[in-house]
Amino acid sequence: MNYKNPDKDGYYGEFGGAFVPEMLYPNVEELQNNYLEIIESESFQREYQDLLKNYVGRATPLYFAKNLSEKYNTRIYLKREDLNHTGAHKINNAIGQVLQAKRLGKNRIIAETGAGQHGVATATACALLGLECIVYMGEVDIQRQAPNVARMKMLGAEVVPATSGSKTLKDAVNEALRDWINNPATTHYVIGSVVGPHPFPDLVARFQSIISKEIKEQLLEQTGRKNPDYVIACVGGGSNAAGAFYHFVEEKNVQLIAAEAGGFGVDSGKSAATTFLGTLGVLHGSKSLVMQTADGQVIEPHSISAGLDYPGIGPFHSNLFKENRAEFFSINDDEALQSAFQLTRIEGIIPALESAHALAVLDKKRFKKDDIIVICLSGRGDKDMETYLKHL
Ligand SMILES: Cc1ncc(COP(=O)(O)O)c(C=O)c1O
Secondary structure, three states, X not given: OOOOOOOOOOEEOOEEOOOOOHHHHHHHHHHHHHHHHHHHOHHHHHHHHHHHHHHHOOOOOEEEOHXXXXXXXXXXXXXXXXXXXXXXXXXXHHXXXXXXXXXXXXXXXXXXXXXXXXXXXXXXXXXXXXXXXXXXXXXXXXXXXXXXXXXHHHOOOEEEEEOOOOOOHHHHHHHHHHHHHHOOOOEEEEOOOOOOOOOHHHHHHHHHOHHHHHHHHHHHHHHOOOOOOEEEEEOOOOHHHHHHHHHHOOOOOOEEEEEEEEEOOOOOOOOOOHHHHOEEEEEOOEEEEEOEOOOOOEOOOOOOOHHHOOOEOOHHHHHHHHOOOEEEEEEEHHHHHHHHHHHHHHHOOOEOHHHHHHHHHHHOOOOOOOOEEEEEEOEEOHHHHHHHHHHO
C-alpha cells in the first residue's frame, strides 16, 4: 500500500471512499477534482510555505529530552508541535484548507472541533484571510475546553453547540456535515483530521506531512541518522499521527506506534480505543473501523481528552492496523494524566492531554538504550489546565 497515494476513489486497502448524501456530492466532487492541482501549484505552495514559516513559526524544534531519556534509559526526541502558533499541529491543515477554499471561491468556512484546537486554528486562518467562520462543538467540550471557546469568539468565529448524542466531537461533525448540505455553494468544510469522505483523509495527511519531513531533516542534522527506530503519536481521527508517520511508512526499519484513548479501560464501556473495539463500518463519509453495535449504531465514546473522544479513526490508520504496519496501544485516562504530570515536572513542558497519551507509551514498552524514539508532542496543555488542576 502506498500511503502517500490512496487509489483514485480514496481507498487505503479496503478503507476510505466517499459515502455522502446526494446533496453533498457536488461539493465533494468539486474538491476531488481540484485539490491536487490547487495544492501542488507553485503559487499555492509559495503562499502556504511562507505562512508556515513566518506566521505559524515552522520549523518546530525537534527537542532531545535529556531528562526523559535518562528516566527511560533510551534516546527520546520530542517533535514540538505545541510550539506552533495557536498551540497545536491543527494549524498546518487549517491554513492549507482555508487557502484552498479561497481558491475555490468559497467565502464561508465551517469546521468541527473537539479539543477546540482545530476550531481555534480555523478561526485564526479565517481572521487572517478574511473569511466568515462557524465552528460546531459538542456541549460537553464547550465546557471542558472553555479557554479555546473564548479564543474562537475573540477571533470572530461563531461557536455553535452540538447537543445530540454524547455532545462531543462525533456530534459536532454531524452538525457540520448538516450545515454543509444546506449551504453547498458558498461553503467549504475544513475537516480537522484524516477522516471524512475522500479527498479529506489524503488532503489533511498531505498538509500534516510537514511534521515527518522536518523530523527527517532535523534528525539527520542532530544525530547523523535519517530515520529513528520508533515514531509515536496519539490518534483521535489521526492527523498528527498521519503527519508524523507520512515520510516513514515506506521505511520498514522505522516502527510506528499509535496511542488511542482507552478512557476508563477498553472493557469498561467508557472508552475510545477504536482499533480494540471497532469493526468495519461507515462513519462521517468514509469506510473505516468504527465503534458500533452489531446493528450498526455508533457507540458513544469516552476519553478524558476531548480531541481523542471519537468512535472512529481515519482510513489511513485502519489500514496501518490491518496490515500490522503500526502497533496500537490503548492508554487510559489516568495513565495519560500521570504522563502529563511527569513531563511537566522533569522537562518543564505542559503537554496537551491528547499528546500525553503518546507519552504514556513509554511505560508500556521496553526500549533499548541506543534506540532513537521520536514522540509527536501534538499540542500544549493550556486548554487542559482545569482538568489537570482537578487531578493534581
Ligand atoms: C493537541 C491535539 N492532539 C491531538 C489531537 C487529535 O487529533 P488528531 O488525531 O487528528 O491528531 C487533537 C484534537 O483536537 C489535539 O487538539
